[in-house]
Amino acid sequence: MKPFAIGVTKLIKDPASVIHFELQGTLKDAYVTFSKVADDELVVVSGVVESVHQGLLVSGEIKTRWQGSCVRCLEDASGVVKVHFRELFEPEGVGEEDTYHFDGDVLDLTELAKDFVVLELPIVPLCASDCKGLCVTCGQNLNEGTCDCTKDDIDPRWSKLSSLSDG
Template sequence: MARKFSFGATRLMRTPSETRVFDEADTLEGLFVTSSRVESDEPISVVGIAESVHEGILVKAKLKTRWHGECVRCLGEASGEIDVSVIELFEQGADPEGETYHFDGDVIDMVEMIRDNVVLELPIAPLCSVNCKGLCQYCGADLNHGRCECDMAPKDPRWQTLETLRHEGSESAGNAD
């Protein structure tokens, strides 16, 4: 059984400038950052071309999938699409901690490349919409569904004297009748 997001590179390595086109969709688990994630059943589409170059195998691909999360302003559902182009170099026997991807044998396994690039595209602070108003900081009402009517906001002490005068004025006006 073939491994997901991988292909044989024997022919590519033997022939300079040889190319191979790939078009695959499959799922990966564990793609998340603080508040957003790609669900484990969400397919990731990978379409691209692999080319034999002097340094190894150059992979140019377009990655597409959907992400889901919780809006950081209102805690509602947030979602979006990842659509990113990548160009990565795979070197045979390269340092796994280096800046290029390594492969051993004759199989290019793109899972690590896909994982890295999808996670980099996930929003750290997802929003349900760019116009999200968030929650009232005092009572927690969702301001996207209307204006908050709470009276829990602290009063500015600099206006306290004026507020007192206003209440005294309204009481004396009521007694004048």
């Protein structure tokens, strides 16, 4: 059985019931240009399935971790992905093409999990919100220390002013 699949036989027989679930698995190809959920990263999907007139209503939360490269300093960056969802699943062959569907008595949340996780991935990942980045001249990682470029680059005409303002 797929890790994010839920058997919903009980719910179809007894529409008044609900199914609580907590599923764990991994996702393939969940990435954007500069960040991703690794193929072996644990993804936890938890929530509840309810029967509604149009199908099955699934609501809950997805939790995992993203990783990527900091766009400023190019070092590894990572963080938590936590996203809530509430989506209708219609029976296969019913409703719009672009909604989620369930097949018979199995509801598979793999596609939903991937869709919601990808939307949460940082487009511009940072190792820290205050990352200082790299020196554009020498490439020094300015989080690790300063370089001498700034001083050297100052136009000599301004150096007097600069030393005044340095106090």
